[in-house]
Amino acid sequence: NSKYQIAVLAGDYIGPEIMASGLQVLKTVSENTDFDYEISEVPFGGQAIDQTNDPLPDATLETCQNSDAILLAAIGGPKWDGVEKSPESGLLRIRQELGLFTNIRPTIINSTMKSFSPIKITEPIDFVIVRELTSGIYFGQPREKSQTQAIDTMRYSSEEIRRVAKVAFDMAMQRNKHVTLVDKANVLATSKLWREVVIDVAREYPEVKYDTSYVDSAAMKIISKPGQFDVILTENLFGDILSDEAAQITGSLGTIPSMSKGEVSPALYEPIHGSAPDIAGKGIANPLSMIKSVAMMLQYSFGRMDLAKQIMTAVDKSVDKKIVTPDLGGDYSTTKVTEFIVDSIKES
Amino acid sequence: NSKYQIAVLAGDYIGPEIMASGLQVLKTVSENTDFDYEISEVPFGGQAIDQTNDPLPDATLETCQNSDAILLAAIGGPKWDGVEKSPESGLLRIRQELGLFTNIRPTIINSTMKSFSPIKITEPIDFVIVRELTSGIYFGQPREKSQTQAIDTMRYSSEEIRRVAKVAFDMAMQRNKHVTLVDKANVLATSKLWREVVIDVAREYPEVKYDTSYVDSAAMKIISKPGQFDVILTENLFGDILSDEAAQITGSLGTIPSMSKGEVSPALYEPIHGSAPDIAGKGIANPLSMIKSVAMMLQYSFGRMDLAKQIMTAVDKSVDKKIVTPDLGGDYSTTKVTEFIVDSIKES
Numbered sequence: 001n002s003k004y005q006i007a008v009l010a011g012d013y014i015g016p017e018i019m020a021s022g023l024q025v026l027k028t029v030s031e032n033t034d035f036d037y038e039i040s041e042v043p044f045g046g047q048a049i050d051q052t053n054d055p056l057p058d059a060t061l062e063t064c065q066n067s068d069a070i071l072l073a074a075i076g077g078p079k080w081d082g083v084e085k086s087p088e089s090g091l092l093r094i095r096q097e098l099g100l101f102t103n104i105r106p107t108i109i110n111s112t113m114k115s116f117s118p119i120k121i122t123e124p125i126d127f128v129i130v131r132e133l134t135s136g137i138y139f140g141q142p143r144e145k146s147q148t149q150a151i152d153t154m155r156y157s158s159e160e161i162r163r164v165a166k167v168a169f170d171m172a173m174q175r176n177k178h179v180t181l182v183d184k185a186n187v188l189a190t191s192k193l194w195r196e197v198v199i200d201v202a203r204e205y206p207e208v209k210y211d212t213s214y215v216d217s218a219a220m221k222i223i224s225k226p227g228q229f230d231v232i233l234t235e236n237l238f239g240d241i242l243s244d245e246a247a248q249i250t251g252s253l254g255t256i257p258s259m260s261k262g263e264v265s266p267a268l269y270e271p272i273h274g275s276a277p278d279i280a281g282k283g284i285a286n287p288l289s290m291i292k293s294v295a296m297m298l299q300y301s302f303g304r305m306d307l308a309k310q311i312m313t314a315v316d317k318s319v320d321k322k323i324v325t326p327d328l329g330g331d332y333s334t335t336k337v338t339e340f341i342v343d344s345i346k347e348s
Numbered sequence: 349n350s351k352y353q354i355a356v357l358a359g360d361y362i363g364p365e366i367m368a369s370g371l372q373v374l375k376t377v378s379e380n381t382d383f384d385y386e387i388s389e390v391p392f393g394g395q396a397i398d399q400t401n402d403p404l405p406d407a408t409l410e411t412c413q414n415s416d417a418i419l420l421a422a423i424g425g426p427k428w429d430g431v432e433k434s435p436e437s438g439l440l441r442i443r444q445e446l447g448l449f450t451n452i453r454p455t456i457i458n459s460t461m462k463s464f465s466p467i468k469i470t471e472p473i474d475f476v477i478v479r480e481l482t483s484g485i486y487f488g489q490p491r492e493k494s495q496t497q498a499i500d501t502m503r504y505s506s507e508e509i510r511r512v513a514k515v516a517f518d519m520a521m522q523r524n525k526h527v528t529l530v531d532k533a534n535v536l537a538t539s540k541l542w543r544e545v546v547i548d549v550a551r552e553y554p555e556v557k558y559d560t561s562y563v564d565s566a567a568m569k570i571i572s573k574p575g576q577f578d579v580i581l582t583e584n585l586f587g588d589i590l591s592d593e594a595a596q597i598t599g600s601l602g603t604i605p606s607m608s609k610g611e612v613s614p615a616l617y618e619p620i621h622g623s624a625p626d627i628a629g630k631g632i633a634n635p636l637s638m639i640k641s642v643a644m645m646l647q648y649s650f651g652r653m654d655l656a657k658q659i660m661t662a663v664d665k666s667v668d669k670k671i672v673t674p675d676l677g678g679d680y681s682t683t684k685v686t687e688f689i690v691d692s693i694k695e696s
């Protein structure tokens with residue numbers, strides 16, 4: 001089979017709505033090109049719990065493992081509050097099973113997006129957070145709880161640190177050649193190991209400026225001086241917090257894609273926002289993050305910068321012309337925004 | 349001895365400069381009142397390392413233990429980078445030795461302070477973060493590091509959670525009756541214990557509205573909707589990150605005081621900012637955070653709301669009239685700002 005295989009995990013609440021947009025755009029942009037693909041839609045998250053009592057059924061995992069890339073929309077929601085194997089546990093498992101140890105999220109505020117930002121922007125912002133995704137306190141053992149005590153373990157090996165650090169430095173070489181390691185080395189033993197390993201990696205990249213910041217201080221700088229960052233490298237939990245903070249300073253969560261990748265297995269692309277139960281079914285979910293996740297996939301998994309660019313140009317045009325959903329101040333529906341983007345691509 | 353005993357830890361870099369301001373204001377406001385006190389200046393942090401090779405010498409600890417309140421300015425800096433017993437380790441030890449399990453930091457943006465904020469403020473902001481300060485991953489064992497592996501342990505007992513939760517709910521009763529627990533209960537075992545214990549405490553305060561937020565989501569809300577918070581209750585590491593983020597949205601770090609307290613021992617009052625090595629000795633350090641720490645001490649340790657109010661009124665006046673240091677856009681020195689405040693208090 002010479003077609004690219006793409007696993008499609010539409011998930012819960014607004015998940016299927018925005019996934020439909022993403023797939024429509026993918027279809028449009030690849031029409032009359034030699035980019036040939038096949039999708040396999042498989043259950044994941046709450047949807048999978050309803051069908052099989054398991055947020056990540058074996059068949060879904062297998063489909064993902066056999067694919068060239070994975071598109072995920074969004075999972076979880078109040079319907080599965082308190083179930084033992086939660087939708088989120090499925091997300092953690094898929095990361096680990098596929099060895100997706102690096103999560104990459106761009107934070108970009110250009111002149112088009114500036115007005116959405118809740119902060120007073122004085123310079124263009126363009127940085128990425130490279131978050132370690134399959135270790136640290138998310139997975140460390142022991143993790144235990146009784147009625148009177150609980151324990152979580154933050155654990156890192158030098159190898160786990162080295163491989164994600166390399167991704168960050170490689171990325172910096174393609175960007176502005178600056179890596180900032182964020183940690184809490186004045187308190188944590190794991191952070192001290194991060195410092196030792198990362199300075200070692202930094203020596204292999206003499207062109208890259210390398211510095212460090214404590215996580216509390218970084219939480220301040222993301223607000224006060226976000227323009228100073230190029231690539232932020234950090235461990236799993238800090239990355240979770242800081243990447244959401246960074247997304248918020250753009251004021252447009254509904255537009256941000258992300259990539260999770262490992263050494264060999266397929267990469268996974270998804271919006272950074274959740275399943276938005278409050279607006280599900282209303283037809284007003286912002287499809288841009290999903291559409292941009294498709295562009296990211298085309299660029300990074302399939303080397304089709306040309307197709308990715310076509311999508312990004314159309315997305316920028318929709319924002320410029322204010323053909324956007326209510327979260328961005330427009331009154332267009334998910335479908336209308338998608339149609340506009342599809343038409344722009346066709347015209348170009 | 350019927351005088352109140354106040355331990356004074358001036359610390360490093362700008363520490364002594366702003367402490368001088370704080371003490372001058374304390375002297376002024378208590379003149380011709382029945383508030384009688386005695387200060388004991390003792391070495392702490394880098395200053396103490398230079399003298400005794402120990403950031404927290406026994407004599408300093410003893411003085412603190414025998415005092416009614418502690419004023420701390422700021423410690424640490426490049427001079428002690430890499431020393432084994434760091435200034436910061438002294439800070440962690442004093443917290444633990446004195447059982448200061450609660451750290452309280454106000455985030456206030458009123459009309460006077462609004463212009464300093466890096467975010468677009470649409471409503472008045474007034475919340476406090478109640479951070480657990482003597483447990484969690486800062487102190488949990490095992491904490492180990494080899495060349496290839498490191499481990500930190502986040503550990504909480506229900507008792508440690510309960511006592512700080514009570515402080516938060518008591519505080520909410522004096523404020524807008526709303527507590528938000530911030531955790532990562534979708535991942536961490538310790539967070540699940542926090543939820544169990546805190547909901548129990550919440551039942552004892554039926555008037556207080558109680559809700560929860562994941563830490564990543566809270567990092568977003570502090571920027572997008574800070575007006576929704578009243579009291580944020582959280583564990584040690586999350587509190588470290590979120591309270592610095594919250595301080596940053598005020599745009600005036602140099603003005604924020606904090607209190608750390610336990611069940612019985614003296615409380616400790618300090619600015620939330622550090623020792624600012626880059627501006628030390630220049631006479632331009634902002635003294636407001638230290639002066640407001642003195643006011644906080646008068647209010648909470650000594651029940652002298654009257655004196656605290658006099659200080660706060662004078663501080664507000666200096667900001668209103670723009671008699672402020674460069675960090676707030678003024679060109680007044682530490683001494684000039686302090687003199688203005690001292691004079692305002694005398695006039696009132």
Ligand SMILES: CC(C)[C@H](C(=O)O)[C@@H](O)C(=O)O
Pocket residue numbers: 088091092240534535564
């Ligand atoms: C849902 C949750 C477990 C997850 C995480 O914390 O990693 C999410 O916040 C994310 O960032 O993808």
Ligand SMILES: CC(C)[C@H](C(=O)O)[C@@H](O)C(=O)O
Pocket residue numbers: 186187216436439440588
């Ligand atoms: C200096 C450091 C150990 C300390 C902490 O993390 O608690 C500081 O950031 C603070 O918040 O008081």
